[in-house]
Amino acid sequence: MDSNTHQACYPLIQAVLPAHEHFAFEAGEVNKTLDTCQKIWQWMTDCGFDRQSLIINLGGGVTGDMGGFCASTYKRGLRFLNIPTSLLSQVDASVGGKLGVDFNGFKNHIGVFNEPESVIISASFLQTLPHSELRSGYAEVLKHGLIRNENYYNSLKTQNWETQNWKDIIEKSVSIKKEVVSKDPKEEGLRKILNFGHTVGHAVESYYLDTERHLLHGEAIAVGMIAEAYLSTTHIRLPKEDLERIKDTLLTIFGKVEIPAEDIASITQLCFQDKKNDGKTINCSLLKKIGECDYNIAVSTDDISKSLEYYNDLQP
């Protein structure tokens, strides 16, 4: 667990666990590193864990990704189970078997695919999750509706979105991600639709990473989903009414992020980093309609700039 889930979540399950040892690392993505792994592997060694041991990862995506990676590599692999406690980790990181850590500034650069013994999710953990983190996870929930299920998208709340049936939402979102991942476990095709909003969103997220304008993942993805919904209208004929609806919903929930016009060129360049491309085109996942997504749509630097200008011109 991390320092926050140690305080907020561990007390909820401590009493029902069998005899165990526990370890908490300092919370935060900055600690999702090999340095922290070394501490975790050392702790496992000190405790004398062996192939009979079971590791339980209690926390958000950072805990699940790094704890799972440490378990999978220690003595060539211990069994582990995940108890994701943030909305993001419940609806996204909990499915798909991607484990790992950041390395020298590269996100999720070192890692493996491996499945936990099981994943246990309870919406009751969300009660202590900071509001901004809940909203960040909600971006992925909205994405699931947009790419795969129009009825689900229509059922999701825009006003008072904080109060809704999270248990049902988690179940539905997990089932969507599971269905997509099971059809394409290694991301050779269909799984790419889960990247909707992430080409532009990741670039916005990285651009402001070390600045005071720093955005949470879901906040950046909300910008990315508006920009990519715009690209969907120009590239694969997403109806204009759908773009309007998506933009209204996302602006209501996430507000408008000010992206200074002079930042657009640099953000655009970031979209073209570390993906297979010639520096001029990139493959995006875009919407045909609400509830249906297509992938490998070639988009140019110019198109990306235009989509960010479109976002910038929106009225908050």
Ligand SMILES: NC(=O)c1ccc[n+]([C@@H]2O[C@H](COP(=O)([O-])OP(=O)(O)OC[C@H]3O[C@@H](n4cnc5c(N)ncnc54)[C@H](O)[C@@H]3O)[C@@H](O)[C@H]2O)c1
């Ligand atoms: N493996 C995957 O497929 C996958 C998918 C998406 C994201 N991720 C990874 O997940 C990470 C992001 O996940 P995250 O947003 O959960 O980050 P996180 O683990 O840092 O959690 C966010 C914050 O919420 C706190 N927190 C979590 N649960 C809490 C609770 N119930 N009560 C109070 N505080 C709580 C954490 O301590 C942390 O401060 C990134 O590292 C990302 O790369 C992995």
Ligand SMILES: [Zn+2]
């Ligand atoms: Zn995401």
